[in-house]
Amino acid sequence: MKTSFIRLATVCAVSFSAVAFAAGPTPEPVALQLKWFHQFQFAGYYAALEQGYYAAEGLQVEIRERDPKQDFVDQVVSGQAEYGVGDSGLIAHYAAGKPVVALAAIFQHDALALFSKQSSGILSPYEMAGKRIMFDLAGDNNAQVRALLAEANLDESRFQKVAQSFSNDDLIRNKVDVMAGYVTDQPSCCGRKASNST
Template identity: 40%
Template structure:
């Protein structure tokens, strides 16, 4: 009888606490996709103040989850490589209570605002609307929705997939301001590694990526099962109903039937880089390709061309 194959131990650093936001990673773990890929994955939740990017760059984890701000990390010299995009549209938004009277973004002037770290897309949105940070009283983000409810702050950055559930349960009317209202459409959670990990363990990175995407496909097709799994095995911080709300809201941002989880587009990343340039955070012609894990760019291009020709042919037929 042969011994079981040795599994490769790796660590995945989440960017927040356990919740449906990370469903695909739990699915890959619990359904054995990581194990089948030869990996023994430890999933670590983040506490407030823990920067998932720095945990990976420092080598305390091999993989992590970050925002589109990974572009800025790359520019600053952190050797990060994005392996795939989970949210095609970022859930990061600003929320105010309706009874505050702040029902338009321009009514925020002079008010107290909490914006969490790694939220440059919100700053880009405000900048696009003609504001500087001096237009508001910027506060340290407490990650406590009660501070909005009891008036300690007037506007707070949230994930539309998460905190809105609490507001709806409390029957609090609210106003939601998304950067998309101003044409700023960033990717949401992206999973990543480092150049060093990719150079030393290319097969391990490939295996982790494929197993993770398998996990995300499974999670979004079987969300009720994964909601139960998260509640029973990972956390009861959120109720079943809250996790279900999160699953549905994420479905809307991911559109998994139309777009394969993990899919990312170089042109879209370039647009994000241009937005950062506009904010004075990046040089004008920043090359995003060094940031991205493109498994086989030539093959991807060929497939894209084939898809384009088929679409063109269909359009001609039905014209």
């Protein structure tokens, strides 16, 4: 009886080891912090996840959308995420001494743009003097907006800064004159909301 139990235990242990070995090593959990909300801009990351490319490399990837209350670069620097999607604003973070490294340039053109209502008469940054401009004020994530405004000779004394609320309603309801957003989704979102509110 005792010999049968030992044989059974040995067979189970060998079988379990074979199954564990066949399954391979445990995937490494990795968080990818996005700089914006889930949308088409990040389709390549979603496709790689769904098609198993990360898993094939031994990674268990969690793709996290932007938390408006946090600086997405600081989330990576602090260790809340291992990797992040950034933009040219990373240069300001690097210059400030933050330990960031650019691994690849995925997009050649930034999707960030400034939007205004057609009825406002604002066609370029040169018409934004004295206007309420809503953009991301967290950290240095607004380098593109600041550079655009500086090119139009608009320092912070010549317009009203409004913290990004991430709500299209602020532009539609005239709470702001200009709003930063992405060309990949903002025009269609604003168009739908505007037509639904009339």
